Amino acid sequence: MSNNLRKLSKDLRSYAKRCKDVKYTSGLLLTFLLTGMLSLSTTSVTNRSIEQQRQSINNSISDMKQSFRRAKSENNKLLKNANLELIQLMEQGDQVVKSYWSSWQFGVNYYYNSWNGVYKGRGDKAEKYPYEGLFTRSSDLFVRTAIVGEDTYDSLISDGDITSATTRYRELRSKLSSTTGLPVFSYGLASTKAEYTEPLKIEINASVNPKIITKIAPTVNISPTAPNVILPVTISLGTPSAPGGFTPTIIQLPTQPGAPQVTIPEDFTPPKITFIGSGFGQGQAISMPRSNIIIQNYNTYNTDSLVRITTGASGTTWSGGTITAVTSPNGTNYNVTPGAYQLTPGSTSSLLNAFINDLRDRNAIIDGDYAMTDLGGGNTTKIFLSHNPAGVGNPGYDGLNTAGERKTEFRGTLELNGITVPNNSNVLVGVEHQLWNNGAHASSYSVFENKGTILLASGNNIIGIMIDDESNTQPGNLPHKTLNTGKIIINSKNSIGIDFGRYNNNNLKVEVSIGNIEVNGESNYGLRMDNVNSNDYYDKGLKITSGLDSSGAPTKITVGGKNNVGVSITKFLSSVANSNPIANISNLNIEVTGENVVGFLRNEEYSSNNVNDMLLNASTMGTFSFGTSAKNSVLIRSDKYGIKIEKDISSTQGSTGNIFAQATKSGKIINVAKLYSTLSNFTGLLSSGTSTASVENSGTIEIIGSGNNNVGIGVLGNTTGTNSGIIKVLGSGNNKAGIYNEGTFTISNGSNIEVSGSTSTVAYNEGNMNIAGTVTLKGTNGTTGIYSDGGTVTSTSGNSLFINLDDSASLTSKGVGTYIKGGANVDIKGAQITVKEGSGGVVSTGAGSKIDLSGGRIDYSGEGYAAYSDGVGTINLTNANIFLSGKAIGTEIDLTPGASSPVNLNGATITMMSNDATVVNLKNANGLLSSTLNGIGGSLGITIIDGSSSSGTTYDQYKIATADGGDMTINSDMNKYATADTGGTTPADDDGYFYSRRFLGQRLDLTVGTGVTVTSSTDTTYATTYFNNQISGLEMNSSSLATSNTEAQINLLANSTVIADRTNAGSGATGLFINYGTVKTDTTSKILVETLGNTVNDKGIGIFAVNGSVVNNEGTVEVAGNDAFGLLGMTYRVDPTSGVKTNEFGGKTGEGTITLNNKGTIDLSSGTNNVGIYGINNNNVPGSLNSSNVIINNSGTIKVGDKSVTAAPVGIYTNSGNVTNSGDIEVGKEGAGIYTESGNVTVTGGTITIGEGSTALSMNLSPTGVTNYIYS
Known part of the structure; x- marks a missing residue:
């Protein structure tokens, strides 16, 4: 980089020398480097600006040098790391790196494997x-x-x-x-050779030499005697059963019957189709106008492929195939050379009347495939084929010029697609059959027959076939015919299969064969007869029938889809106005298969020209039925005026929610036929809507099947209903009703209504129900006779009203003769009510609810009440006759001070037809005294009669009064088993007789007063006759109304005594029996069992407690005889016949446990094989026993005798429980003080004294039990 800069600087310097205007500076060099251009300025630059530029350039160069140094340092580091990684990678093994240039490499490799399964590696060991x-x-x-x-x-x-x-x-x-040669096993490279190190020797010398002492062992001549170990005695202890099959008597309260859960079908509104098609004046020429008519008056038509026709406000277009039309010799006017002509695809701007016009006097055949679509606009009615052979018999433009039948057949397929949005003007018509004939020829008529398929495919406002007229047909002329032997299929909306249109206001004379019409889609009609033109429009020879198809088979209208109608009639006249308005209809076949559809409808806009009832009889009806997919649909419906069903209808197919016939708005349905169904959730007749809608049945409605929610007649809202016929709603289903009324219903003379099923009702009412004449209401398997939730029921039938219920075949479902709630007012004076094994006779609940059965009869058998009130609803049984069978209870009386009885029994007679029955149950029975208890019978104001059976058995062992809840004190000595209630030798006999024979208390707080003695002593004969061969001192059971075990009690106060004794041979007596309650005895009280000095019987029990009970004994319990028990407790009661009674009172708190506490004295020493405290755990509901369910505490004294041949005496025993002992236990020979099979035993004190061969504590003798002992 530095060389390039130097070279560039040198070149710029040379350039500056050659150009006098250029002066070389560092700024010039930097500018050239940054922009690639030279920046020239005047040479008059001040020294100051030059110096500033020089400093700026130097700073930039310094920054660039520092940046270059940092980049170079970082690059060096990266190169070193990359170099190190490359070296390490190469060192990991032999690497073959292919060169960047093309090359060839050859190699040979060979391995000889002789490792013998052990890896050695090169030079490894x-x-x-x-x-x-x-x-x-x-x-x-x-x-x-x-x-x-x-x-x-x-x-x-x-x-x-x-x-x-x-x-x-x-x-x-x-x-x-x-x-x-075996494999070597070592630690590998680590040496396994142990280097031995010589132990270090340390010499230790004692500084003191101890003295050596020599001892001679003494000779002992004693031979100890080995102890004699006595093995514990084998204990044999059987599980005790309830003494003598102890079966407590428990009062069963009637249960509220389930209100019928009726599912009423949806009340939908049928579609309103308001458009009406119309005709036009046709032309006579044989031609292809291609304007408002495209082609007309040929003899035959056919296509080579599908012809698509589109028409609307801008004209008509036809495309696709070509139509070949043929004509034959053709009369005198508008004649055309015979031959074949072709209509090729084309269009016209003219507004369409009809694509094909057929007017001339000859026969014609239209074949081929067509699809026509209405785009809307243009003429209000657009027609594919208009048929009107007006020239029949007219020589002006005929083809045959003779009178007779002129027939046009459609043999092809026609698809129709309507407008996308429905309106009241545009109509697309498949075929118009326009009626007219020449009056000169009475035998002349036209026929249109559809042998093909007309498909209403999509859109709205379509008519498959429309019938209208051009001029009046002469009365003597033959009728025209419109035949559908092919098929009309409706998949569109707001469309009609066959309709009657409006062209001229003339009457129709035509015979219509409806044929097969499939109504699918939504809001469509199969056949419509609208309210058009004059009142006699349909009244001059019009006939309608279902007819036959092309193969001769019967045809029908199939109503599928949703919200569709098979046949809608808004105006129709028979030939005589005062008779059946639809007399000209015959053999009409309708099958309902859709959802929310109607088969036959009398439309709400029906004309007033003939308001008579339409008669669906053997003439007008063919077959009306439901298909398998029908749901929430109706076969017959009237929205205005009446329809009378006179022909039987049977339905065995369909889904749910269907109805035979429905009246709504101002319609009326009358049934005199037999309507039979095996469907579920089905209704025979239904009225709904306004107050003028009504249904009547004088025929038979029979709904039999295994389904639920079936209803014979349903009346909804403010509508009305009447029945004088037979209604049967039977089968294995539930939630049914013979009559379901929300409006006004009349059950008239001759009515016979029968219903079967749980939570079902013969007559269910929420409105107003009137009963008159001879009426029978029958229910089985849990059905209630009359159930009124609010509303009123008024009977004028007197003793001709029979309400019969039989639940003897049902173990769980129980019904009531009459049940009311919600302020209902039911007046059924004199009615005869029979309830066999049901829940109750009559029941009134809720404020304002009233039943008046005065002078009537209740024959009740069951375990509930003949007449029951919740304390608010009232029942009037004045002068009534009541028959009580089974374990029935007459009624209930509230003993609350100041409370008035909701049941009026003045002048009533109660006949006792069972020894297990009871006259009245006492509610809020507080403060009862044994000395005054026998006065209840006389205060009821009724007559009590001992009944007798047909075989002569007298029923005299019944109870006059029972009490569920409250408290009672035995305030004076009582001989419980005294044998007479009047004329007894002592008051103790009188009190005892009423208490034991005429009274039964449950869920009572029963107290034996201070110093009072209760003696329960009798022989086996008396006990067997009246008390199931059971002898008990006192007995107390709880009930399903209890919330805890403290509501049922037996308390023995100071110095009180309870004596229980069987005077001759038999099972021992029981002192006290408690079921889901508590027992408390005073320290000075006594319970004496089998101690009176007569025959001493075995298996006596001092206190017997079951099912969540708690016993606190502080007194003396003395039981004589063998195999006896002082305190016997079971977590659940055991019924002698049905076994363990789990959660007998509904699974209340504590059920399934038992607690036995003894602080007093339990003395069973006079007999053998006795058990002081016996706790049985039979609560294995979770699958195993829980020892915490049995609690036994003894801090008193327990004495038991010796063993006999079999069982052993035991102080305390449990099969699974927790035992705590701090008291004294005395056991005779070969017994056990405490014997447990599983659980926990805690001994905190006391003395266990055992006889010869006995064991103080015997544990775990059961092979599966586990017992834990704690000693303190």
Whole structure:
């Protein structure tokens, strides 16, 4: 770089010498370097400016030098690093670097592998490559602590593990390999030879010589006797069962029936199509005008390929194929030479009337493929083919000049595409059949037959075939015919398959064969009869039928798509105005397959010319049905005036939400036929919309199947409904209703309504329901008879209203005769209600709710109430007759001071048809006293009759009163099993009889007063007759209304005594029984079982507690007899027939546990094989037992006797529980103080006294149990 600068500076200096105006300076050099140009200035430069320029240049040069030095230093560093990396890379192995220029290289390489599986490498030794793993220490303590070099060192080596880290072992392996050829095992390069170091010898000399003492061992001639070890006794203890099959009596409250979850079909609005097509005056010539008509009046037409026609405000264009038209000899006027003519692609600016015009008196055939599109604008009606053989019988421009049939057939395919946005003016018509004939020839008529396919492909405002008229047809003339033996397919919107248009206001005389029409797309009609022209427009010979296709098979309108209509009628007259308005329709076939579609519609804009009911009977109807994909659709619908169904309809196909017939707006549906369906979520008849819409059924509606949400008749909003026929909504589904009413419904004489299924209702009401005449409402499998949520139900039927429910075949689903809520007012005086195994007879809930069943009858069998109120709703049963069977309860009375009974029983008669039935249940039963309890029966104001069966059995063991919740005190001595309620020898007998035979309390706080004795002593005969052969001192159960186990209690106060005794042979008695409650006994109280000195029976129980109960015994429990129990607890109750009753009251807090606390005395010493406290853990819901579910605490005294032949006596036993003992336990021979199979035992004090062959603590005898003992 410096050489270049010098050379450049030298050249500039030479140049300056040759040019006198140039003076060389450093600035000149720098300027040239930067710009490549010379900067000249005047030579008169001051010294000061020259000096400033010189300093500036020097500073720039200095900066450039420093920058060059830094760049050079950094480059040197990078070169050194790159050089080092290159050297290292080359040193890593043999490298072959190909030169930059073209070259050839040749090489030969050869390897001879004799490594024998061991890598040696060049010059390597095997010791360098040791065992590749982890060396392990020897597990032999002697080998690990051996001193290298000792004589015994080699003999310690016995390890054969190749991973051994023992030095000597690896040396021996190395030596062995040298003689045997086996692989060498060493540490590799590290030497395994141990250098022996001679131990340092240190000589120690004691400075003191100790004295040597010699002792002679004494001779001992004692031979101790070996102790005699006695093995513990084998304990055999069976799991006890509930004594005598103890089955507590529990009151079941009626459950609220589920309101029918009816899914009402969507109430959609059918499409309103307002456009109307019109005709025009055709020409007679045989020609191709190519203007408002493109081609006309030839005999035959055909195409060589698809002809596309586009028409609109700017004219018409046809492209694609060529049309060949043929004419034959053709009359006198406008004649053309016979032959074939061709229409090639072209266009016209004229506004189109029709692409093909067909007017002349002859037969014609149109074949070929066409596609026509309406761009909008131009003439309001654009037609592909206009057919009107006006010259029939007219010699002026006829082709045959004879009277008779003139027929035009379309055999090709026609695709129609309408305007993109619907309006009320533009109409694209496939075929216009314009009616006219010569009055001189009565036998002359025209026929148009579609044998091809007309496809309404896309767009809006399209008509497949339109029928209108040019002039009045003479009454005596034969009718014209419009036949569709081919197919019309609608895929567009706001379009019509076959329609009646408006040309001239004349009546129609035409026979229409509808044929096969497929209605797809949206907002379309298959066939429309609009309200056009005069009132008699359709009334002079018009006939409509479905007809046959070209093969002779029946045809139909298939209504698919969405929001479509099969047939819409806005005006129609029969030949006689006062009869059936649609009498001229015959054999109409409709299949509904779409969503939100209607098969047959009486349109809301129907003319007032004939308001009579349309009769769908065997004449007018063919087959109406649903297809497999039908959803939320209706077969028959009236939006104005009536439709009467007189022909049976059956439907076994379809999706959900479909309806046989619907009335909406101001329409009416009347059914006198049989409507049968096997579908789900289906409705027979439905009224919706305004108050004038109504449905009536005097026929049969039968909906049978496995589906849910089926409804016989639904009345929505303010509409009305009437039934005097048969309604059956059966099958295995749920959430059904025979009648679903929100408006006004009348159930008239002859009505027979039957419903089956859970959460279903025969008659569901939210509006106004009236019942008159002989009416039967029947329900099974969980169905409720009448369910009224608000609204009113008024019956004038008296005892001719029958509500019959039978739930005997259903174990879980239970119904109610009549259930009301929400302020409903139900007046069914004199009604006959029979409920078999249901949830209840009549139920009234909610403020303002009223049921009046005065003078009526309730025959109820079940485990609920014949008449139940939540305390707010009321029931009037004045002078009613009530029959109670099974475990039924008549009604409930609130004992709250000042509370009025919501159930009026004045003058009522209750006939008891079961010994398990109860007259009344007492609500808020606080402050009950045993001495006054028997007065309840007389305060009810009712007559109670002992019923009898047909076989002569008398039912006299029923309960007069039950109580669920409250408190009661036994305030005087009571002989619980006294056998008479009147004329007893003592008040104790009277009180005891009513308590045991006529009263049942549950969830009560029961207290035995101070010094009171309750004696429960009877024989087996009496116990079997009335108490399931169970004898118990006192019994208390909780209920499903409980929130904790403190609501059900038995308390024994000071000096109170409970005696339980079976006076003859049988199972031992039970002192106290508690189910999900608590027991507390005073220190001076006593429970005496089988101690009265008569026959002493085995298996007696002092206190029996189950299912979350807590026992706190501080008194004396004495049980005589063998195989007895002082305190017996089970985490769950065991039913003698059904087994463990898990969560009997709904899984409340504490259910599935048991706590047994004893601070008093449990004395079972008089018998054998007894157990003081027995805790059974049968709560294995999680899959295994949890010992914390059984808690046993003893700080009192437990005495049990000896063992007999089989079982052993035990002070405390549990199969799985936690036991704490600080009290005294006395056990006789061959027993155990505490015996557990699993759990925890803590002994903190007390004395366990055992007899011969007994064991104080016996643990873990179960092969799977684990018991932990703690001694303090």
